[in-house]
Amino acid sequence: QFDEMVYVDKLTMVSEMAASFAHEIRNPITTVRGFIQLLQTSTKDEQLQQFAPLILEELDRANKIITDYLQLAKPNDFRVRPIDLHHVLRDCVQLIQPLGAFANVAVEWDRHGECRVLGDEQYLKQSLLNIMKNAIEAIEGSGVVKISTEAHSQRNVVKVIIEDNGKGMTEEELKKIGLPYYTTKSKGTGLGSMISNRLIREMGGTIHYTSQLGKGTRVEITLPLVK
Numbered sequence: 001q002f003d004e005m006v007y008v009d010k011l012t013m014v015s016e017m018a019a020s021f022a023h024e025i026r027n028p029i030t031t032v033r034g035f036i037q038l039l040q041t042s043t044k045d046e047q048l049q050q051f052a053p054l055i056l057e058e059l060d061r062a063n064k065i066i067t068d069y070l071q072l073a074k075p076n077d078f079r080v081r082p083i084d085l086h087h088v089l090r091d092c093v094q095l096i097q098p099l100g101a102f103a104n105v106a107v108e109w110d111r112h113g114e115c116r117v118l119g120d121e122q123y124l125k126q127s128l129l130n131i132m133k134n135a136i137e138a139i140e141g142s143g144v145v146k147i148s149t150e151a152h153s154q155r156n157v158v159k160v161i162i163e164d165n166g167k168g169m170t171e172e173e174l175k176k177i178g179l180p181y182y183t184t185k186s187k188g189t190g191l192g193s194m195i196s197n198r199l200i201r202e203m204g205g206t207i208h209y210t211s212q213l214g215k216g217t218r219v220e221i222t223l224p225l226v227k
């Protein structure tokens with residue numbers, strides 16, 4: 001049995017802890033990274049030359065984890081207000097399209113249905129980008145990520161749908177999405193979905209995944225509609 005309240009409380013605790021450490025840890029990492037790079041170019045030591053790229057890679061991995069956490073850990077500047085969903089999606093698609101092109105994935109956005117929703121613009125973008133990034137990363141070879149919106153006036157919500165025709169997930173995998181550190185990627189952090197889920201919930205929205213192994217994944221996000 002999945003206890004929603006306990007889960008939310010734990011996430012809040014995790015994010016508060018992270019907020020107090022993330023900045024402090026990032027500075028020394030940046031300094032060390034700089035020195036390793038400097039040594040790498042000037043040294044004649046073969047072992048150092050051999051291992052420097054590995055050291056840099058691990059430092060980058062640490063940085064990536066911190067970056068993901070920092071996004072989650074700023075509840076102070078979180079401000080929910082009416083925002084133009086059309087603008088948000090346009091910015092996201094513009095940002096993500098180069099990544100898609102690089103991975104042979106077409107990012108298609110069905111622009112119809114302009115509307116305003118309640119949310120924090122920055123954090124909504126961050127959430128949607130995380131989900132779009134996952135969609136692109138789920139595609140091996142080439143494929144399509146489709147983004148669309150539907151306004152449901154009776155229910156007072158807007159649905160944002162992000163669909164990919166990537167590798168999909170089993171039911172077991174589907175259940176684990178959003179758990180801290182759950183990743184199937186060699187260079188994943190397993191924090192992206194946790195952050196997206198948390199931020200969307202914080203805005204009074206919901207997020208729902210459906211998936212078919214080998215066929216693809218559909219993510220439905222609802223946000224409060226502003227009439």
Ligand code: ADP
Binds near residue numbers: 138178188191216
């Ligand atoms: P990361 O991307 O760093 O692995 P996430 O929290 O963003 O961490 O995602 C966790 C895991 O959920 C991914 O490693 C992947 O296995 C699975 N996942 C998320 N989105 C999708 C998707 N659209 N298609 C298939 N698998 C997905």
Ligand code: MG
Binds near residue numbers: 130133134192193
């Ligand atoms: Mg991710």
